[in-house]
Amino acid sequence: MNEYDVIIIGGGSTGTAVARDCAMRGLKTLMLERDDIASATVGTCAGMISSGLKYMEEPDIVDMCSQEVVYFKRIAQNIIMKNPILTPMLEMSDLSSGGNFAEEYSKRAASRDVPPVLFLTPEDSLKIEPKINPELIASMYFEEYFIDPFRLCILQALDARRRGADIRTYCEVTEMKKTSGNMIEVAFFNRLTAQKELVTAKVVVNAGGPWADKIAGLLNARLEIRLNKGAHVILDRRVVNVGIIAKAVDGRMIYLFPHENTALLGTTALDSWEDPDTLVASYDEIEYLLKSIEWVVPSIRQARIIRTMEGARPLVAQWKIPEGKVTRGYQVVDHAPDGIDGLLSFTGGKLVMCRHMAESVTDMVCKKLGKDIKCTTHIEPLPGNEASVDVLALAAQYNISRHAVERLRARRGTELGKVLELTREHPEWLSTICACEPVIEAEIRYAIREEFPQTLNDLRRRVRLGTGPCQGTLCTFKAAGILADELGLSGEQFQLEILDYLSERWKGKRPPMRGEQLSQEEVVQGIYACVANLDRSDAHYEPKPWEEAS
Ligand SMILES: Cc1cc2nc3c(=O)[nH]c(=O)nc-3n(C[C@H](O)[C@H](O)[C@H](O)COP(=O)(O)OP(=O)(O)OC[C@H]3O[C@@H](n4cnc5c(N)ncnc54)[C@H](O)[C@@H]3O)c2cc1C
Structure with a gap:
């Protein structure tokens, strides 16, 4: 059984920030996310890294957020x-x-x-x-400043991985127990292989956002949010x-x-x-x-x-006051006084605070491990954010629109050079796959190779595929082909990937559907029925391995 210094549960803004901090301090780190990176709350937020002025009654938080903005400008300038x-x-x-x-x-x-x-x-x-x-x-x-929440999370996860952390997506923590050696044994279900795996750690950080109470409950620890x-x-x-x-x-x-x-x-x-x-x-x-x-x-x-x-929002559990009066700060709950030494849980917090939250909890982790290593997450830039990028020069060099290069820069910073490099051997990969954003084929291939997406939905979070005005009408089919090519998917899997993606998009499209948007949706359905053959009688949803197992 693999043994870690620290296991982090949850791969949102908080969990990825903690994984990065722990890895940077040299801890043997594992992060477990039951879905994809940034697939939950953080993906539904506005990305505003405000100075916290909405919460003027909490001057300490306003100051902390203002300081975090300064740090983000240093470590994440391109996003x-x-x-x-x-x-x-x-x-x-x-x-x-x-x-x-x-x-x-x-x-x-x-x-x-x-x-x-x-x-x-x-x-x-x-x-x-x-x-x-x-x-x-x-x-x-x-x-005010804004940050791309998807890119922030993926860059934090990539940085953690490059510094030695194990970052596992599609791994759902299902059980935890204390061992006789005062470790915490964590059982998780690997959704990609449909296998259960066991690991242990001295400390577990619960960064489960709105699910943090359920996660704490696996060790019979009480957490209110x-x-x-x-x-x-x-x-x-x-x-x-x-x-x-x-x-x-x-x-x-x-x-x-x-x-x-x-x-x-x-x-x-x-x-x-x-x-x-x-x-x-x-x-x-x-x-x-x-x-x-x-x-x-x-x-x-x-x-x-x-x-x-x-x-x-997984707010701190302050009751009998209007939600607007509830602190926008965060707490790290150490469950040791309840007899569960080694479990630390977050409540509250915001995207803008994720680095700060990670620093606080990693200080506590280090203390529990008897280590004294200083935090440097506010100093060292995230991948691709070491320098600014000359968009005009690159657009001229690769004969590609400035708009497309600017969008690439805003997602990848200096790493966009690696994307454009791919087009030297494959000039056809300069073609635009998602016209709304725009996204070129080389970026999709690069993201599949370097950023561990498993599905089209994951790819959406990496490159903003299908998030523009047409909501994937024109790019889904092409992107699914690229994904199938890179991951070696069969024709059937290719088609099911599209179905999966469209049904995921449907969840957000269905509630507001009215007026002209209805006609737009008819076009989408028509295209996918006719071009992708998705209405054929034998097209059926194939259960994923984990669904078969359950
Ligand atoms: C509408 C809205 C707007 C917002 N706007 C802003 C804003 O503009 N600026 C700002 O700073 N903040 C904003 N916030 C707040 C911010 O989004 C959240 O505070 C923050 O994103 C929470 O991140 P997280 O990582 O803690 O949670 P999450 O992103 O929810 O991550 C928790 C992760 O834990 C995983 N998980 C759960 N159970 C398990 C398990 N058993 N095993 C493995 N993994 C598990 C989940 O899949 C999930 O990915 C907004 C929030 C909302 C709802």
Whole structure:
């Protein structure tokens, strides 16, 4: 049985950050994720690495988040974007609440390399964003940073792996027990081989997000979290030039951000007791968001909703206060006082804090292991983020559009050179597979070879395949062919991969389907019925090995 210093359960932003930190400190590390990297909550988030100003009542957290932004700019420069944001004010009362925010934001602006908050006249506001309601009385202008959550997680996992950690996806932890030698034995089900495997470690870090309570329960440890679900609506175009933050119908703040070639409208925040595995956006959530943003962007309903996504925030269990008052900080629960020495669980936290969370827990792991090794995750860059990239020069060198190279840079940073290198031998791999984003064939092949995707869905998380306005209508078939070629899939497996991918997309497309989006979906279904033959009578879902076994 393999023995580790530390086993991390969960491969979201928190788990991958912990794996990286542990590996960088030389610990023998295993990370187990039951699905793919970033396949759960972190994949449903907006990717805003704000300075935490939404939570001004928690100044320590605002300071910590501001500092984390500075670190991300150092270690993840290529996957970060700075977005301008307008907060249009339609009533006098909006002006007074804006003042507090502006003061707090501006105090920390210089250290984060952003300008202080500016108050703009209606005329200037409309010049920046002509789509906003012309009846505004003023607006606040400021800038916030965003990070690609999928790339952050995969880069953290890749870095951990390059530094010696074992990173295992499709491995679900099913049982844990303490051994007589004060180790923790972890049993997991390998979904790819349908085999059960056993490993042990001195310390287990539970980074299971909304599932953390269930994971703790495997050792009969008690962990309470306050699940809070949130929906995003994704629109088929960049509805606005800049981000918009506005008051919702109930006075909460919501946002509309241009995101790649789409726009992201979010989010709701509702206490939830649903199974986090089966969350979908409700009609009410979608209408709440549309109705709220309609006041400031009256033309919002002209855009098509291409999909929704829903995730559950695993908040710290503070009760009898509104969700907005619950701390956005995190806790590391050491279960030793309950007699379970060696198990450490997270509650709370955010994407922006994942590096900080990892540093805290790895300090605790090191202490338990009797080691004194300093954290360097805030100093050493993630793969591909060691330097900036000359997009124009590369576009000219490889005779490829600047837009495509820029998108490659935003996902891979300096590693884009390795992608483009592949096209020297295979110039045909410069062809665009996903026109929405765009994604070239060489990047898909590189991701399959280097970033361990198992399915088309995993590939989507690596390269943003099928996430644009057409939602995979035109690229799924081609990408499945490349995946089949690289992984040696049979014709049947190729077809089932497409079915699997389309049904996964369907989960997010179904809730908001209405109006013109229905016609769009008819086109998609028509294409896949006719071109991919997916409606043929003998096409059936083939169970995966783990489904056969269960
Ligand atoms: C709608 C919404 C918007 C948000 N927006 C932002 C934002 O803009 N900025 C920000 O900073 N934060 C944001 N957040 C918060 C942020 O997304 C989360 O705090 C963070 O992503 C949680 O990451 P995680 O790794 O802890 O959890 P997850 O991403 O859920 O990862 C936990 C992992 O554990 C795995 N797992 C579960 N059980 C097992 C098992 N038995 N064996 C193996 N693996 C297991 C799961 O498959 C999952 O991948 C948002 C959250 C939501 C819901």
